[in-house]
Amino acid sequence: MSEQVGGEYPRTPLLEVAELTVHHGQLCAVDQVSLSVRAGEVLAVIGANGAGKSTLLRTIAGLHRPTAGSISFEGDNISKLATHRRVRRGISLVPEGRRLFVSLTVEENIKVGAQSAGPGPFNLKAMYELFPWMPERRHQKVGQLSGGEQQAVAIARALVANPKVLLIDEVSLGLAPIVIERIYEFIPRIVDQGVGVLLVEQDVTQALAVATRVHCLLEGKTSLVGVPTELTPAAIEAAYFGSDVAHGAAEGPTS
Amino acid sequence: MKKVRNLDHGADSLVTVRRSRINPLYTLIGAVVLSGLLTWAPWFLPAADVSILQNFFILVIMATMWNLLAGYAGMVSIGQQGFIGLGAYAVLYFAIKGVNPFVAIPLAIIVCAIIALPVTYLLLRLRGGYFSVATWVVANTAMLLILSFTLLGGGTGAALPGLVNLSPDQLNHDRYLSTWFVALVVVVATYLLLRSRLGLVLSSVRDNEVASRSSGTKVTSTRRLIFIVAAAGCGAAGAVLAISQPFIQPGNEFSLSWTAQMLFVSMIGGLGTIEGPILGSIIFFALQQWLQNWGAWYLIIFGAVAVSIAIWQPRGLWGIVRDKFHFELLPVGYRVNDATREPVPRKSDGPSWRSRFARKKDGPESVAT
Amino acid sequence: MIWVNTVIEGVLVGSFYALFACGLSLMFGVMKIINLAHGDMAVVAGYTAIFLVPKFHLAPVWSFVVVVPIFALFGYVLQRTLLQKAIDRDPFTTLLVTFGLSVIIENLLLEIYTANGQSIDIGVLISKSWQVSSTLTISYFSLVVMAVAVAVLLSLQLFLSRTGTGRQIRAVSDDREAAQLCGTNYRHIFGIASAIAFATVALAGIAYGISTEFFPSSGGANLLFAFEAVVIGGIGSLWGTLLGGVLLGVSQQLGAHFSPAYQVLGGNILFLAVLAVRPQGLFGKRTEM
Numbered sequence: 001m002s003e004q005v006g007g008e009y010p011r012t013p014l015l016e017v018a019e020l021t022v023h024h025g026q027l028c029a030v031d032q033v034s035l036s037v038r039a040g041e042v043l044a045v046i047g048a049n050g051a052g053k054s055t056l057l058r059t060i061a062g063l064h065r066p067t068a069g070s071i072s073f074e075g076d077n078i079s080k081l082a083t084h085r086r087v088r089r090g091i092s093l094v095p096e097g098r099r100l101f102v103s104l105t106v107e108e109n110i111k112v113g114a115q116s117a118g119p120g121p122f123n124l125k126a127m128y129e130l131f132p133w134m135p136e137r138r139h140q141k142v143g144q145l146s147g148g149e150q151q152a153v154a155i156a157r158a159l160v161a162n163p164k165v166l167l168i169d170e171v172s173l174g175l176a177p178i179v180i181e182r183i184y185e186f187i188p189r190i191v192d193q194g195v196g197v198l199l200v201e202q203d204v205t206q207a208l209a210v211a212t213r214v215h216c217l218l219e220g221k222t223s224l225v226g227v228p229t230e231l232t233p234a235a236i237e238a239a240y241f242g243s244d245v246a247h248g249a250a251e252g253p254t255s
Numbered sequence: 256m257k258k259v260r261n262l263d264h265g266a267d268s269l270v271t272v273r274r275s276r277i278n279p280l281y282t283l284i285g286a287v288v289l290s291g292l293l294t295w296a297p298w299f300l301p302a303a304d305v306s307i308l309q310n311f312f313i314l315v316i317m318a319t320m321w322n323l324l325a326g327y328a329g330m331v332s333i334g335q336q337g338f339i340g341l342g343a344y345a346v347l348y349f350a351i352k353g354v355n356p357f358v359a360i361p362l363a364i365i366v367c368a369i370i371a372l373p374v375t376y377l378l379l380r381l382r383g384g385y386f387s388v389a390t391w392v393v394a395n396t397a398m399l400l401i402l403s404f405t406l407l408g409g410g411t412g413a414a415l416p417g418l419v420n421l422s423p424d425q426l427n428h429d430r431y432l433s434t435w436f437v438a439l440v441v442v443v444a445t446y447l448l449l450r451s452r453l454g455l456v457l458s459s460v461r462d463n464e465v466a467s468r469s470s471g472t473k474v475t476s477t478r479r480l481i482f483i484v485a486a487a488g489c490g491a492a493g494a495v496l497a498i499s500q501p502f503i504q505p506g507n508e509f510s511l512s513w514t515a516q517m518l519f520v521s522m523i524g525g526l527g528t529i530e531g532p533i534l535g536s537i538i539f540f541a542l543q544q545w546l547q548n549w550g551a552w553y554l555i556i557f558g559a560v561a562v563s564i565a566i567w568q569p570r571g572l573w574g575i576v577r578d579k580f581h582f583e584l585l586p587v588g589y590r591v592n593d594a595t596r597e598p599v600p601r602k603s604d605g606p607s608w609r610s611r612f613a614r615k616k617d618g619p620e621s622v623a624t
Numbered sequence: 625m626i627w628v629n630t631v632i633e634g635v636l637v638g639s640f641y642a643l644f645a646c647g648l649s650l651m652f653g654v655m656k657i658i659n660l661a662h663g664d665m666a667v668v669a670g671y672t673a674i675f676l677v678p679k680f681h682l683a684p685v686w687s688f689v690v691v692v693p694i695f696a697l698f699g700y701v702l703q704r705t706l707l708q709k710a711i712d713r714d715p716f717t718t719l720l721v722t723f724g725l726s727v728i729i730e731n732l733l734l735e736i737y738t739a740n741g742q743s744i745d746i747g748v749l750i751s752k753s754w755q756v757s758s759t760l761t762i763s764y765f766s767l768v769v770m771a772v773a774v775a776v777l778l779s780l781q782l783f784l785s786r787t788g789t790g791r792q793i794r795a796v797s798d799d800r801e802a803a804q805l806c807g808t809n810y811r812h813i814f815g816i817a818s819a820i821a822f823a824t825v826a827l828a829g830i831a832y833g834i835s836t837e838f839f840p841s842s843g844g845a846n847l848l849f850a851f852e853a854v855v856i857g858g859i860g861s862l863w864g865t866l867l868g869g870v871l872l873g874v875s876q877q878l879g880a881h882f883s884p885a886y887q888v889l890g891g892n893i894l895f896l897a898v899l900a901v902r903p904q905g906l907f908g909k910r911t912e913m
Contacts, residue, residue: 384658
């Protein structure tokens with residue numbers, strides 16, 4: 001997949017996060033994290049529970065105010081933009097725990113997402129092609145769906161806004177491995193359309209398989225940055241758990 | 256500078272705990288002097304001022320109770336006028352049955368507490384706005400039930416018997432002293448209640464109900480106790496209201512405007528502080544006297560101020576005073592002065608004016624240990 | 625026969641309560657707030673109809689043409705400013721603020737228009753009635769109010785289920801944050817829900833002003849009935865609100881049947897009984913509490 005990045009899409013990043021710091025009250029959840037996402041690539045943010053991954057994503061989406069640092073999108077500083085305006089600019093988040101509208105049907109959920117959509121390839125029809133089971137169940141309330149199906153609806157709801165950058169938070173949470181695999185099959189198809197994907201994942205194997213680049217967080221700080229093929233399991237383990245950092249593991253490729 | 260001190264003494268020695276910056280002895284002396292003056296007031300103040308003071312104490316009782324309910328236990332009741340009315344009518348009932356009205360005051364308080372107990376089983380299952388409007392329905396129902404007793408005067412009301420054989424001067428003195436005494440008991444009792452273990456439970460519930468529930472705090476029974484205490488307190492306010500008026504009427508005793516006043520007063524003074532409702536009551540009476548020829552405008556202005564305070568300065572006036580000067584007259588919590596956790600100034604070239612100021616004030620406590 | 629009359633009268637009064645209550649129910653459903661000034665808004669609508677509408681040279685019966693749009697705008701603006709500020713703090717503040725508003729409005733009306741009763745005079749139209757039997761007459765006006773109530777609830781239901789904005793309103797009431805993540809400006813949606821609620825309460829206020837004399841202090845009792853109707857029916861369900869209003873009306877009429885003094889008491893008793901047995905209301909979901 002990293003081959004695609006080469007010529008097809010511009011090299012300048014769509015989304016650029018610089019020295020971002022976020023506090024939850026007294027607690028510093030994200031500490032001076034910098035990263036960037038380009039069109040057509042997958043950046044996977046990995047890290048243990050409580051490393052600040054979700055907070056990072058939610059701050060990029062506009063749900064938390066950063067204490068310091070900046071978030072730029074297509075060259076504009078969007079740090080102070082309201083969440084719904086960021087969606088209209090082209091940043092969509094698939095939130096942790098799916099967060100579907102429970103009193104709405106499958107189709108209505110997706111239509112809410114499409115209501116402030118920009119131009120692009122994704123619409124309701126495209127979603128029904130992407131997830132063939134959907135059309136015949138579109139009038140069901142989302143509560144009647146399985147966990148995997150709900151996750152698909154959540155992704156579809158975010159996709160129909162035609163984002164340029166799609167943020168995905170813990171897509172595998174609470175799902176069976178076979179279901180997770182099926183969900184991850186869709187990610188290359190999304191990236192093929194030129195969307196930049198920033199995904200947060202606790203399941204490192206899954207993240208490495210799909211990612212163009214990896215960014216590991218440890219207690220809110222960047223502990224490792226690199227390309228999956230160039231990283232050793234030991235280096236990743238050290239960055240993930242924070243053990244052994246002093247023993248040279250951090251000297252692994254940080255490109 | 257800070258680091259050196261840490262190394263010298265170790266982290267633990269820098270933490271001090273005390274209730275307030277003010278020596279409790281001074282507060283106590285001040286309180287005793289003030290109480291003496293207020294008890295003596297009818298002998299040196301003109302009758303009109305004594306009557307204002309008396310109404311002021313009634314408002315202090317109500318506001319203190321509402322503050323206990325909403326400020327400490329998070330229950331926004333808009334039905335406290337129900338217990339004010341019940342307290343007043345309980346006094347009337349006992350007086351009709353031949354009990355001295357002044358003796359009937361404690362009886363009325365007990366009656367209100369007893370009535371409040373079954374009511375809690377209905378109301379405490381409700382949250383937020385549900386609870387609020389349901390308290391109002393309960394108050395409304397109480398009024399309608401009282402209306403149907405012809406013995407108590409029905410809709411037209413009744414005069415309180417048992418006060419005619421006192422001389423006007425004696426009556427005014429007794430009214431004032433009983434009101435002042437009830438107010439004193441209510442404020443002191445609330446203070447002691449909040450200083451007890453219960454105060455700790457309440458602040459944990461206020462900060463995080465789920466967490467305190469799961470750590471074994473009996474949230475519901477604490478709420479129940481507070482609701483009953485507030486009902487008894489408002490019953491006390493109603494009881495002294497009854498003896499201070501020649502005539503008792505359902506439309507007056509059960510009026511929603513009592514709740515409006517107690518709510519505005521504690522909001523402006525500062526919810527969640529003992530001093531707040533008292534300060535709020537002083538401001539309320541000042542404004543009322545100042546705008547006495549302007550009809551209901553004092554209530555409109557007061558309400559507008561209360562709404563603004565709720566939105567922009569929810570800790571109220573006393574909260575501002577307390578935060579600015581670290582100053583409490585009747586402290587119910589503890590202040591932890593932890594020198595090791597004080598924010599270290601960012602600049603390394605000496606402390607800024609603000610932090611130097613803060614250190615100067617914290618200094619003796621840190622050094623003393 | 626007397627029981628049938630009582631029930632019919634209850635249904636007529638109850639549908640009026642439902643008209644009163646649907647805005648309260650909508651605001652609670654979408655914003656999770658109880659507007660304690662809801663009843664006072666209806667009274668303000670009544671005063672607006674009396675003192676503003678004549679300036680437009682309209683017959684009083686058409687006053688809703690002027691008052692309803694004004695109230696919709698007023699609702700939107702009040703929500704986007706004061707109420708939103710309160711909601712941003714916490715539900716506690718919202719209660720304090722709306723209660724404060726209620727007291728301020730009541731006393732302002734008292735200062736400006738005195739404590740005298742007012743009513744909207746639509747002339748002979750109010751006295752026309754339908755003689756059903758020797759013991760039962762139904763005024764045309766109460767039938768009109770019932771028709772308006774049903775029409776309002778029906779169109780609100782259709783608006784919420786069929787339109788894009790209605791879908792966004794439901795989405796926001798399910799999950800405010802997720803709706804933001806779908807590009808919905810939830811504050812704007814709150815404003816729209818408020819606008820609808822204020823428009824319906826303006827209608828209710830005008831109907832109230834036509835059918836009876838009202839005072840600056842009438843808002844409280846109206847809020848009480850509206851809230852009782854909403855709770856009995858179950859918050860969040862519009863048809864539940866209609867049923868709640870009707871049940872409230874019927875139990876009030878039954879109370880009045882024993883003694884005029886027991887009219888309101890009858891409603892309160894039903895309300896308290898519902899709270900004791902089924903606090904989520906007849907149509908409500910447990911979680912909505």
